[in-house]
Structures are given as C-alpha cells and as structure tokens.
Amino acid sequence: MELVIYILLALVALSVLVFFHELGHFSVAKFFGVKIERFSIGFGKVLLKKQIGDTEWVISAIPLGGYVKMKGQDDSDPLKKNYDPDSYTSKKPWQRILILLAGPFANFLLAFFIYFVIALYGAPLTAASGYIKPVVGKVAPDTPAQRAKLQVGDEIVELNGKKVKYWYEIGDFIQESNSSVKLKIKRDNKILELQLDTKEDSFRNEFNETIKRKIIGIAPYVEKGMIVHFNVIEALKYAYRETINAALFIFKGVQKVTTGEVDSKNIGGALTIFDIIIKFAQNGFVYLLFIMALISVNLGVLNLLPIPALDGGHIMFNLYELVTGRELNEKVYYYLTLLGWAFLLFIMFFGLYNDINRIFIKG
Numbered sequence: 001m002e003l004v005i006y007i008l009l010a011l012v013a014l015s016v017l018v019f020f021h022e023l024g025h026f027s028v029a030k031f032f033g034v035k036i037e038r039f040s041i042g043f044g045k046v047l048l049k050k051q052i053g054d055t056e057w058v059i060s061a062i063p064l065g066g067y068v069k070m071k072g073q074d075d076s077d078p079l080k081k082n083y084d085p086d087s088y089t090s091k092k093p094w095q096r097i098l099i100l101l102a103g104p105f106a107n108f109l110l111a112f113f114i115y116f117v118i119a120l121y122g123a124p125l126t127a128a129s130g131y132i133k134p135v136v137g138k139v140a141p142d143t144p145a146q147r148a149k150l151q152v153g154d155e156i157v158e159l160n161g162k163k164v165k166y167w168y169e170i171g172d173f174i175q176e177s178n179s180s181v182k183l184k185i186k187r188d189n190k191i192l193e194l195q196l197d198t199k200e201d202s203f204r205n206e207f208n209e210t211i212k213r214k215i216i217g218i219a220p221y222v223e224k225g226m227i228v229h230f231n232v233i234e235a236l237k238y239a240y241r242e243t244i245n246a247a248l249f250i251f252k253g254v255q256k257v258t259t260g261e262v263d264s265k266n267i268g269g270a271l272t273i274f275d276i277i278i279k280f281a282q283n284g285f286v287y288l289l290f291i292m293a294l295i296s297v298n299l300g301v302l303n304l305l306p307i308p309a310l311d312g313g314h315i316m317f318n319l320y321e322l323v324t325g326r327e328l329n330e331k332v333y334y335y336l337t338l339l340g341w342a343f344l345l346f347i348m349f350f351g352l353y354n355d356i357n358r359i360f361i362k363g
Contacts, residue, residue, distance in 0.1 A: 003278075010277040011063050013288060015041050017107065017296045018066040021303070024106025025068045028099045035086040038069040064270050070099075075309060078337040079330055093322035100311045100318070107300035108243060114293035115242045118286055119235035126283075127290045128228040130168030131238065135221040143217020148196035150218060151187065158184035167220045174198060174214050181216065206249065207256055246297040254305065265358075269351025272358070308340025 019041055026036055035054050040046075042060030049058040060066075067075075072087030074080045081089045088096065118127055125132070134156040139145050156164050159173040160182055174181060183194045198214040205211050230238055257264055273295065280291040304312040313336075321327050 006278045006281055007274065009281050009288070010274045013277055013281070013292050014273065014295070015063060015066075017110070017292060017299055020106045020110045020296070021103045021299055022066050022068045024102035024104070024109075025070075025099055027106075028102035029068070029070055029088065032091055032095045032099065033086055034088050034091065034099070035071040036068055037071055038067075040069070041066045043067070075337070075341075078334050093318040096318045097315055097322070100315050103311055104300035104303045107296045107303075108247070111246065111293040111296040111300070112239045112243045114289050114296070115239035116235050118289055118293070119230040119238045120232070121286060122227040122229050123238075124284075124286060124290075125222065125226055125228070126287060127242075128238070131166045131228050131230075132220055132222065132226065134164045134167050134170055136218050137221030138219040140217040140219070143215070144196040144199055145217040148183075148194045148216075150183075150185070150194065150196075150216075152221070153187070155186040156183055157186050157191070170218075171213075174216060177214070207253065207261070209261070242293070243297060246294055247301055250298050250301045254301070264350070265354055267347070267351050267354055268358075269348060269353075269355045271352065271355035275355075307343060308336040309344055310340065313337075313340055 022039060022041075026039055029036060037054070038056045038058060040058045040060050042063045043065060044060050044062040046058045046060055049056055051057075070088040071084065072080075072082035072089040081087075083090045088099070091099070115127075123131070136145075136150055136152055136154045136156070139150050139152060156170060158164060159170060160177055162169075162173055164170060164173070177198065180195060180197045183196065185192050185194060196216060198216055200212050201215050202210055202212055253266075255261075257267060277288070277291055277295070281288040303310050304315075306312045306316045308314075308317075317328050317333065327333075
C-alpha cells in the first residue's frame, strides 16, 4: 500500500512539472492571441475533461507528458495549417519562437523557485553539500594540508586573497590557482596564514570518467542530519547557481552520450524517472522537491534539443523562416518531423529497455 502511495505521489510530481511546461507555452501563445484548443496532462485516451472558454482542459490516460494543442499546429499532422488571425501559423516566426521557448523557460523558472524554497526551508546535505561552512573535518595523510599542519576545526576564511564563504569555493579557487595556494585560517579565534603546494590526483566524476584535479587533502566538517540555512539573498543566489549547474550537467550528459564518451546504457526511461522520484520522496518532502527541481531542468534542456517534434526542432524551423524569409519546404518539413518522432520513439523504448535491464534483471 505504501508503494502505491509513492507511485501516485511520483505521478503527481511529474504531472506538476509537465503542467508548468505546457503552461509556459499556453501563456505566451494566449498573449499573442493564439487560440488554445486543448491543454492536456498526459497522452492517449481522455479520462477527464472540462471546457473553460475556448480551451478544453483534459487529463489523459498515459501520464508521461502532456501537450498544448494550438489552432493551426498539429504534430500528428505536420502539414495541417490554418492562417486565421488566432492561429499559431499566422504568427510571425519570432512570436512562434517565443511561444516555443516559453515551455522550457517555465521549467527553468519552476526549478529556480523550488531551489529557492528549499534554501529558505533549510536544505539537507543532498541539496547543498557545497554550501556548508569551510571548516576542516578531515586532513588526509601525506598531503599538502598535513605537511602545512592544517587541523580539524580550522575555518578557511581566505584563499589566494579571495574570501571564502562556502566549501565549494575552496575547490574552485584551488583549480584556478598555480602550483601553490595561500590560506588564511581561523583557529582558536586567531587568524593564521599558511602557504602550501597543491597536489594533482585522479577522481571519478559524475559521468564515471577519470579526471585529474588539484587538491590539498582536506574534507569538510559534516554532522549527521546537517541542515544548511540561507537568508533570502543567499537563497536567491543558491537557486540561480543550482539551476545553472543542473542545466550544464544535463547538457554535458547529453553531449557525452551523443559522442560516445558515456555509455548509452546510462540512458533511462520512464521507469527510471519514477524509481528516482519514489526513492527521493521516501526520504522526505524536501528531497522530493529537490529531485523535482532537477527533473524540471532536465525537461527544459531536453526540450531545447534541435530534434524535430521537440520545441528545439520547431525553433530551428522558425529560425530558418526568420533568416530566409520563407517557410521550410513542405516535404522536407514533413519527413524531418517523422524522422524526429521515430528518433524519440526509439529513445523512449531504448530507455525502457535499459530500465527493465537495470531495475528488474540486474536488480
């Protein structure tokens, strides 16, 4: 019974993210005078519907996305067009581009808001491990830090003349430095200065690649169940940085899978998404919010990919029209759209195959 509740919670969480994405399209389209014929959460058979003004609001049977059906725009029939004043196709290319951008932008904005709420509420280490105080919790043996006599409990207040407020800044500043760093530390209410060399070491990054980084050999002081608190200004900065970092992480992931640097077995489908949401939700509401923010950014980035049938593909078509002053050839547009749908279906089933193999076969 508990699992059923978490599955329903995951469905609601995913539906909220889809709703905001489609609401972005809906809002800008309405602003430009486009008639919205249907706003759907989910695909397939309509389960519930209600007519409000010109728009039919529906909940459909397959809860793996959603869509806004604008007058004059139909992905199921790419060549169907309508040039009435309230039609999508009657709008100028730059207006259509803004309508298309509005969905991903809504996802980024939602993620920013969620991160902001997490910061104000009090972020667990999962969501804010880099934002803890720069207090040394461990000094590794045979490292520059040990040789310079850094001690557990030392607070790093300055590195190479730059003020240090959060732990993540230490790593960033060290990577920017040459072979040595100058530290100002606070120990027993006294400020001490230390000069030490850096050491290069190998690590596995988020994509399981071996990379080299400069280190000095310290780890932060962490308490079990530690919560990181922010004031309003800090919370805004945290939300902005986390949204940008999440977007860059997802973009790099897509890039590495595309170039073969990361194994395509890492591509996950709907089951992986639900599995991740459920696992985070089981740890508490703030963890659910955190994974919702990350998935929201994921939706925003993936929808901007220049693949026909996605927002990014339609943006490319409209950019072509904006630059050349003429619409893309109908046959080219039609076959590119079909190719885009075929590619998306392939990725969906490939992701599902990976999900089944990872979750049910390998456990």
